[in-house]
Amino acid sequence: MILSKRDRKMNHIPVMLNEVIELITAHTNKSHLRILDATLGLGGYSEAVLEKFPDCSVLGIDRDEEAIRLSRERLKDYEDDSRFEARHVNFGDIGEIINSSKPFDAFMFDLGVSNMQLTLPERGFSFNSDGLLDMRMNPSGDxxxxxxxxxxxxxxxxxxxxxxxxxxxxxxxxxxxxxxxxxxxxxxxxxxxxxxxxxxxxxxxxxxxxxxxxxxxxxxxxxNDETGELERVIMTLSEINYEALIIFVSYHSLEDRLVKYAFRQWQGDDKGKILTRHPLTPSESELEDNYKSRSAKLRAFLFKNSNAKFLISH
Ligand SMILES: C[S@@+](CC[C@H](N)C(=O)[O-])C[C@H]1O[C@@H](n2cnc3c(N)ncnc32)[C@H](O)[C@@H]1O
The missing domain is CATH 1.10.150.170 (Putative methyltransferase TM0872, insert domain)
Known part of the structure; x- marks a missing residue:
């Protein structure tokens, strides 16, 4: 796909992508993976998993319609092959998706804003360019x-x-x-x-x-009530009763704390296992390439199938 100059400027470098791929590789074992990308953004994570796992399918959601439009353009070939679908949904509302579709093997959350949102002056997120002070991720809904x-x-x-x-x-x-x-x-x-x-x-x-x-x-x-939405999705995920990998990348101590305590609670309730005793952070080389990744913290949890014995040896 040929990107316009404006689209190239908005390009978002996916943060801790190698770690995300490694976790999916290590902790899922089906060949036909179903992945929910709960913060589709510019489709960086989705594209990487679609490339890495040739028979996986991805449902990507975002509360920002512009992100949906751009990622659909980027991932058009995968959409044409019915391996990718994008929906305009707030992740606080994924209960409906989880209840009405086949189990997902992995859920990816890359919280916060994308470079697209930060770069477009009219969205009002940036202190570096002049625009109306808007900051709504979902301007048509909020x-x-x-x-x-x-x-x-x-x-x-x-x-x-x-x-x-x-x-x-x-x-x-x-x-x-x-x-x-x-x-x-x-x-x-x-x-x-x-x-x-x-x-x-x-x-x-x-x-x-x-x-x-x-x-x-x-x-x-x-x-955007970002912590409220995070609390809502954590409540929804608590109900998962099949084997699934949950990955959160957060950029703010409040978010990271919510994720950390939720994982502890889930493990305490014998729902599965924390895979990251300490949060993972970007490598030196990633920091060199993408300074914006500096505050990222990645945590991962593996839900066990509540109807099966837990046999994970990692
Ligand atoms: C950091 S970006 C994701 C970038 C993506 N991983 C990539 O590589 O292109 C975060 C995205 O999450 C979206 N987002 C934030 N809160 C959300 C929510 N509650 N529900 C759905 N999407 C949300 C934002 O609109 C933004 O597009």
């Missing part, structure tokens, strides 16, 4: 934008959002500056300017990162 959140929330609530989801040390200072702004903040660059104006220069110089990075991350997680 109504509250990041600009709405800034306008409708009081100072205390905003400070809590910035602290809880961005671990922003200057959350109160920034929240106060936002609320003092004479006109409502509606664009990404207006928000960046308010943050820059609120933080003392020496603080900004020492930050070692863009001064708006944490606030943007916090707003994005809040607008």
């Amino acid at each position: 109504s509250r934008t990041a600009a709405d959140v800034l306008r409708e929330s009081d100072e205390k609530t905003l400070a809590k959002i910035f602290w809880d989801y961005g671990e922003e040390r200057f959350s109160r200072l920034i929240a106060s500056a936002i609320k003092r702004s004479k006109t409502p903040i509606t664009t990404t660059s207006e928000l960046v300017n308010v943050i820059r104006g609120a933080l003392p220069q020496p603080v900004q110089r020492k930050m070692g990162t863009h001064p708006a990075r944490r606030v943007f991350q916090a707003l994005r997680i809040f607008v």
Whole structure:
């Protein structure tokens, strides 16, 4: 497929892909694998498993319609061969899919945002380019934008959002500056300017990162209720009663903690086995190639078939 210049710019480098493939290779044993890619994005994981396992099939879901469109273009040949299907679904709702289809051998979750979402200024995720302050992953389904959140929330609530989801040390200072702004903040660059104006220069110089990075991350997680959706899908996965590999790649300590505790709980309830006692992190060479992968943590769990004896020896 020939990518347009704009599509090439949006290209997303899949994070910890080798580790994902190795886990699937080591912990699934059927030849006709069925894989659910719960965060399809630009289809990087899906494409890799479709290539690596020639008779596997993949159902990819994403809450972002643009991601569905782009990954379908990328994986058109596999779709034509009935090995790939994409659906516009929030992973918090996968219960319906799980209940109405044959068992999946593996579930892949690569949380957070894709480079496509970050790169398109009109999506409002990026502090590096100007656009309306939107940040909804599903603009056709969700109504509250990041600009709405800034306008409708009081100072205390905003400070809590910035602290809880961005671990922003200057959350109160920034929240106060936002609320003092004479006109409502509606664009990404207006928000960046308010943050820059609120933080003392020496603080900004020492930050070692863009001064708006944490606030943007916090707003994005809040607008899309990312931790709520993660909790919902964890509840749904808890009901799985067949052998299945679950892989989570997360980029935020809150998400990683939710996954870690869910896995412990599942293992304690004898539902299966934790495969990663400590989370896996990107290799040195991956970090060199893709600095954006630096916060990734991968955890994996293997559900056992509740009707069969657990015979895994790994
Ligand atoms: C990091 S990207 C995935 C990239 C993908 N692994 C690849 O290699 O191209 C995360 C994707 O998950 C999607 N996403 C985030 N939360 C979701 C949810 N609750 N349900 C479905 N998709 C979600 C985002 O829209 C985004 O496209």
